[in-house]
Amino acid sequence: MELKSTQFKIEARKAVGDADLRSKVKKATGVSLTKRKEVVDELPDWEELRQRGYDLRKVVIENLDEYLRRFIEAARRNGVLVYEADDHKGGRKIIYDIIRRASADSVVKSKSMVTEELHLNAMLEENGIRVLETDLGEYIIQLADETPSHITAPALHKSKEDIARLFQEKLNVPYSDDPAKITAAARGKLRDEFLRARVGISGVNFACADTGTLTIVENEANVRLCTILPEVHIAVMSVEKIIPSFDDLPIFLKLLPRSATGQRMTSYVSLINGPRSLHNPDGPRQLHIVILDGGRKRISNHPVLKESLYCIRCGACMNVCPIYQSVGGHAYGSVYPGPIGSVITPAQFSMKEAKDLPFASSLCGACTDICPVKIDLHHHLLYERREIVNRGYKSFIEKIGIAVWRWMVLSPGRMEFAGRIGWLLRKMLGKSMPAPGWTPHRQFPEIASRSFRSLMKNKSTHGK
Ligand code: SF4
Structure with a gap:
């Protein structure tokens, strides 16, 4: 099957910038969800x-x-x-x-x-x-x-x-x-x-x-x-x-x-x-x-992904997905968009070409909750993310970034230190503090001067 999923990030960025498209998709999926709720609740x-x-x-x-x-x-x-x-x-x-x-x-x-x-x-x-x-x-x-x-x-x-x-x-x-x-x-x-x-x-x-x-x-x-x-x-x-x-x-x-x-x-x-x-x-x-x-x-013999074949093609997981609502279906570059598309496109057609799709999810689990045949969609997406990383399909920059992040979060002291650096930078640069892929569309949020951990530590010391 011809896939265009390698273009997902480019197409998704274009779609997110298209306010007209977003409002049409949001309106149509919203109507579907309202109608569904009425007949399911009864x-x-x-x-x-x-x-x-x-x-x-x-x-x-x-x-x-x-x-x-x-x-x-x-x-x-x-x-x-x-x-x-x-x-x-x-x-x-x-x-x-x-x-x-x-x-x-x-x-x-x-x-x-x-x-x-x-x-x-x-x-x-x-x-x-x-x-x-x-x-x-x-x-x-x-x-x-x-x-x-x-x-x-x-x-x-x-x-x-x-x-x-x-x-x-x-x-x-x-x-x-x-x-x-x-x-x-x-x-x-x-x-x-x-x-x-x-x-x-x-x-x-x-x-x-x-x-x-x-x-x-x-x-x-x-x-x-x-x-x-x-x-x-x-x-x-x-x-x-x-x-x-x-x-x-x-x-x-x-x-x-x-x-x-x-x-x-x-x-x-x-x-x-x-x-x-x-x-x-x-x-x-x-x-x-x-x-x-x-x-x-082949997928029916897979210990995890075989569940994706339970799908009865109702489309509800698309309607409820915040990513689908924001980018519509074409950005996925696959016949099957949305959460189920992000699971079956890599599994059925090409893990390498569709490597970005399992990451097109907030992992909120709304897709799993709405699925009429209880497919554990967001855990399948997580599973595929792991597969994609294990197969080495992620970029070098991303791998380095994740390795640094892992090194940092594994130590409370390093976490604390990174938080303080972040707070200091945010104070100096204000709302214009850059974060690639994030701040072109949003302002950098405030960072607390003290971490939750140190606040709790302080509180328990005073409480004694
Ligand atoms: S909600 Fe479930 S059955 Fe419906 S399309 Fe998505 S995965 Fe398939």
Whole structure:
């Protein structure tokens, strides 16, 4: 997967300086968090549900090969054509070949993070296959020639005015920032494409190992149209989307919509078992499922990071993260931004290229607290920081700085001395005291003339 995470510090600095972007991201994430809170607070058993979700994800990831085998067998029994792709290149080729065999030169597509990871659209367009994103957020991003900035709200960084201008320019429709008119304009453009398309591509939210059922949640009915109207449906999923049983689905259907969009339930939940048949005359003639590994099986054997595969892609950890709120999603340079992106991008793709991402966290733990499947995100970030340092990926200056800091804090006397020097410098230089990377945007704070330790020592001496 193409990563731009090496540019994180540069892109983050630019994003922090963009007040307009920050206010849009903050507003959108704030709305999501408020809506989430309302529907989570009404469930007295939310914590038990989270634990149940965690336990079920754990069972699957710790026995991934077995559950994968069960799912594939069940899907094949349902008349589905199943393919396994070890890597991204293999995944792209399988999908391209299916489209070619269907003699299609265009596809309609619903939202799928795995296809983002595959850079599928770019490959298909390069090979003469037109791709039309049908989820409104993805459609906006495609028109703007951008990448998603959030895993559930791809156009979260755009205001309705931005979208109105974009539609005016690209779709030649009168300017209107009325959301109903924006939606109607998109619908008008997309409707005919659904009717014409021979191939529809979708993602998958959950895949039931016992019945082979695919579950896809959505609010716009575009998934329904992508998966039912075309003759051929290609469902693209990654290996960890499997859940043990159809009976476990209600738990995840309580956890996901509440955490992702602050809804008790999404407007549509599609349960797809197979292609059309004598008993079920609706739906596509062929259903293909492409299952991508892309490094996940390797992570499922990792003693710590395997937990990152429990993720159900709700996006709540992004909404609550102070770093994501300040820089938005593009700065991360990965398909997966925010706390979970900062864990899985180094683990799954490249520790070296993504070495700055685990440091993009205040370690406040809000991501861990909000995660519906209880992934211990901030401790995973800490673990990866240690790995990055151990592998020698930090700069020489940083290593020296940390070594000096360590030497200083290991001795109370040296700590005291450093505090006094700092206080003296601050007194002499005032608020303009420089601290690289910090003071260009902030003033240096006051330093107390005496340390807490010496004050306490003094107090206990007087108290005797
Ligand atoms: S890590 Fe948890 S909170 Fe973040 S996207 Fe995944 S499931 Fe949601």
